[in-house]
Amino acid sequence: MHRSKLPNEGITIFSEMSALARRINAINLGQGFPDFTPDQTVIKHLREAFLHSTHQYAPMKGNEKLRKLLADKINFFQNTKLNEENITITAGATQAIFCAITSFIHPEDEVIILDPGYDSYRPSVLFNSGVPVAVPSQPPLFRPDFDRIKDAITDKTKIIIVNTPNNPGTHVWTRQDWENLADILSRREDIIVLSDEVYEHIVFDGKKHVSVLSIDGLKERAIAVYSFGKTFHATGWKIGYAVASNRIIHEFDKIHQYVVYAVNNVMQEGLASYLEHVKQHNGFEVLDQSDFFQKKRDFLYEALSKTRLKPIKPEGTYFMLADYSELSDKPDMEFAIELAHKIGVVTIPLSPLFINQPKELRMIRLCFAKKDETLEQAVAKLSQL
Ligand code: PMP
Ligand code: GLN
Numbered sequence: 001m002h003r004s005k006l007p008n009e010g011i012t013i014f015s016e017m018s019a020l021a022r023r024i025n026a027i028n029l030g031q032g033f034p035d036f037t038p039d040q041t042v043i044k045h046l047r048e049a050f051l052h053s054t055h056q057y058a059p060m061k062g063n064e065k066l067r068k069l070l071a072d073k074i075n076f077f078q079n080t081k082l083n084e085e086n087i088t089i090t091a092g093a094t095q096a097i098f099c100a101i102t103s104f105i106h107p108e109d110e111v112i113i114l115d116p117g118y119d120s121y122r123p124s125v126l127f128n129s130g131v132p133v134a135v136p137s138q139p140p141l142f143r144p145d146f147d148r149i150k151d152a153i154t155d156k157t158k159i160i161i162v163n164t165p166n167n168p169g170t171h172v173w174t175r176q177d178w179e180n181l182a183d184i185l186s187r188r189e190d191i192i193v194l195s196d197e198v199y200e201h202i203v204f205d206g207k208k209h210v211s212v213l214s215i216d217g218l219k220e221r222a223i224a225v226y227s228f229g230k231t232f233h234a235t236g237w238k239i240g241y242a243v244a245s246n247r248i249i250h251e252f253d254k255i256h257q258y259v260v261y262a263v264n265n266v267m268q269e270g271l272a273s274y275l276e277h278v279k280q281h282n283g284f285e286v287l288d289q290s291d292f293f294q295k296k297r298d299f300l301y302e303a304l305s306k307t308r309l310k311p312i313k314p315e316g317t318y319f320m321l322a323d324y325s326e327l328s329d330k331p332d333m334e335f336a337i338e339l340a341h342k343i344g345v346v347t348i349p350l351s352p353l354f355i356n357q358p359k360e361l362r363m364i365r366l367c368f369a370k371k372d373e374t375l376e377q378a379v380a381k382l383s384q385l
Contacts, residue, residue, distance in 0.1 A: 005127060012119050013352040020337070021346040027378045030346040032167070032319060034233040034369040042232055042274050049270030058265035060257050062089025062241070066272035069279060070241060076284045077200075078214040085246060088253055089263045092238040093198045096225040097161075098124045099255045100194050100242060104158055105130040112152050112160040114144055116168055116353040118196060121161050131156070134355035140312045140321065140363075142169030146180045153184070159192045160185075165199040165209065165316025168353050168365045172203050172316040175210050182217035192248070193218050198227040198240070201289045203316040204297060213243060220245050223252060228271060231287055233369070239267050293318050296368045296375060303379040304366075318369035321350065325362040327385055336364055343381040 010016075017030035028035075037043075061067065067084035074082055090096040097120055105111060107129035113121045115134040125132045135152045138145050149160070162181070164173035185191050195212035203209050212222040227240035242252055278286055297313070300320055304311035310323040328335050332349035340346045347364040351357040368375060 006123050009123055013348060014119070017336070017340075017346050017348055020340055024340060024344070026340050026344040026346045027374060027381065028346045029366040029368070029370065029378055030348045032367045032369065033235040034318075035374055036233060036371050038232045038234045041277070042234075042270075045274035045277065046267065046270035049266050049273060053266045053269045055266065058089070058262040058268050060262050061253060062087070062263060063265065063268035063272050066268050066275065067241075069272060069275040070243075072279065073275065073284045073287070074211070074213060074243065077209070078211045080211075080213050080219075082213065082243065086243055086249055088242050088249060088256055089268055090225075090240050090242055090256065091260050091263050092229060093196065093225045093227040093240040094120050094238075095256075095259065096223075096240055096242040097121065097194065097196065098127075099252055099259055100192075100223045100225065101125055101130070101159065102128055102259075103251045103255045104192055106158075108156060109158040110154060110156040112149065112157060113355060114142075114149075114162070115355050116142060116350060117161065117355075118163060118167055119353060122355055130158075132355060133157070136356065136358070137169060140323070141171040141315065142166065143171045144173070144177060144181075146177075146184065149181070150184050153188065153191070157188070157191055159194050161194045161196065162212065163196040165197075165203055167199065167317050168319055168321065168348070168350060170312070170314030170317050170319055170321060172207055173210060174207075175215075178210060178212065178215040178218065182215055186217060189221060191221065193222045195222055195224045197224050198230045199317040200226065201231055201287055202293050202318055203290050204294045204314065207315060209316070221248065223248055231289070237267060239263060239271070293369070296370070296372070299372070299375055300366065300368045300379065303375075304382065307382055307385045309364075309382065309385060318367055320366050320368060321363050322347075322366060323363055328362070332361060332364060335362070339364070343384055345378050345381050 014031040021028035067087040071082040101124040105128040110131045110133045111125045112133050114137050122132045135148050200209045223244040225242050229235040301311050308326045312321045332351050336349040350363040
């Protein structure tokens with residue numbers, strides 16, 4: 001018989017809940033994806049690229065103009081001094097995460113993963129025969145617990161994975177948080193910080209995204225990953241990028257070149273042309289999605305506050321956690337499935353996003369990257385609770 005490399009993995013909770021939504025024709029506030037289209041100007045640039053691109057391989061690291069513009073963009077927002085050599089275009093952030101872990105994890109190396117977290121981290125470590133070490137975070141927004149992080153570090157620790165703005169925790173790391181981590185890692189320069197920053201442009205209440213790339217003591221050994229899918233409301237594009245110091249990105253590229261070699265060239269040309277337009281005409285500020293999503297967050301938060309679900313106000317991302325303990329004592333998976341059948345709204349139960357699932361967790365996650373009318377329809381149904 002063939003021996004599975006991931007014997008304990010099934011299909012992801014996101015696939016499972018989206019399939020349920022399709023099957024019963026429910027409103028899908030589960031898997032994170034917008035139900036509206038990207039800005040027509042981006043589409044125009046992509047269409048032009050389809051008509052005029054060479055349709056042949058991009059360079060291995062990606063289109064040079066695009067990488068230069070991305071360096072400009074990060075330098076603009078984070079006051080960094082990056083250039084195109086620090087950037088590699090990837091097939092979405094998921095591939096960047098996989099390649100980053102594969103670049104540095106040898107059998108038995110430990111990777112610290114803050115629990116709960118995005119679902120691909122743990123299998124990417126296991127696939128490389130590494131050891132995922134889950135560190136619990138502090139509910140309800142699941143902020144990092146630095147004492148526990150410190151305690152989890154051993155001689156075998158090789159990577160710590162951070163995600164800010166955080167999915168599903170929905171908190172945002174402050175500069176002080178980063179400095180706490182830098183302090184903890186000050187004598188361990190061998191530990192790489194893999195920072196998942198795909199929601200960089202969705203931060204609320206006037207707060208700002210702080211990238212690991214701007215933190216002294218961390219930036220030299222960091223890899224930050226991003227996704228155009230989030231920036232442009234287009235999760236289906238599956239294109240993103242990884243950013244790191246020359247030494248680190250060189251190791252990353254060695255793996256990347258044998259995983260995909262190079263990423264969809266037409267998309268890269270179209271995106272480069274759009275970002276050039278943005279840089280010349282509007283300024284990179286227009287990429288920020290915070291005000292747009294804050295209105296949706298506030299609408300959903302106020303509506304849910306009137307129900308027996310207790311919403312927890314997100315600091316960033318397009319997700320909101322809600323505590324349902326006043327409504328039911330059932331485990332979250334059962335509750336989410338019943339909710340879908342009863343009122344026709346699909347959500348994500350939180351426990352599958354933990355490595356060590358806490359007992360008595362009564363939380364679901366709702367995605368508010370939806371048209372106002374979708375959110376209104378969902379709220380009308382959720383108000384029956
Ligand atoms: N990290 C986090 C925290 C995410 O929520 C997601 C996406 N959905 C990703 C990574 C993956 O991004 P992509 O779709 O570009 O692979
Ligand atoms: N990141 C998305 C979410 O959290 C899901 C992406 C996926 O399905 N792989 O909902």
